[in-house]
Amino acid sequence: LALRINDFLTGLFLxxxxxxxxxxxxxxxxxxxxxxxxxxxxxxxxxxxxLWDINTNEKLDKDRFRRDMGGLVDAYQEVARRLGILFENDTGKPTGPTLVKS
Incomplete structure (x- = not known):
């Protein structure tokens, strides 16, 4: 089960x-x-x-807090934005995942 979850999460986030x-x-x-x-x-x-940005290796997770890097809220919002679960449009509905091409 853990391997299936790993495969799913890896694909989703990639x-x-x-x-x-x-x-x-x-x-x-x-x-x-x-x-x-x-x-x-x-x-x-x-x-x-x-979670790290695939192009820049920017940390988008709790390590920002642990290492006193700042920008924790912005990083979490970026993850939510890319997943399409942050309300960014006028309809008040999630936008859906945003495909990022590397």
Whole structure:
């Protein structure tokens, strides 16, 4: 399951010009009657991943805070903008992912 999550996240972020350096995830057990499934039970965010711009290696994650680099909010907003989940248009709706060609 972890390898599938890695493949998915790597592809998702590469498509928007961000390299996934590493990430932390937690799993949980979900019981449904007699059946038990292992599920991802964690957030995926710049707090739980190290994310670098693919062209500049600029850090777009919590390392900005840890290393007192400043620009934490701007970096998180850039990730959200590229993912298309930051409201940037007049419609008040997400724009969708922005493909970045390197």
């Amino acid at each position: 498509g928007i010009g961000i390299k996934v350096v590493d990430f932390k995830i937690e799993f949980g057990r979900l019981f449904e009657g007699e059946m038990m499934r292992i599920v991802l039970a964690d957030e995926i965010s710049p707090d739980s991943c190290r």
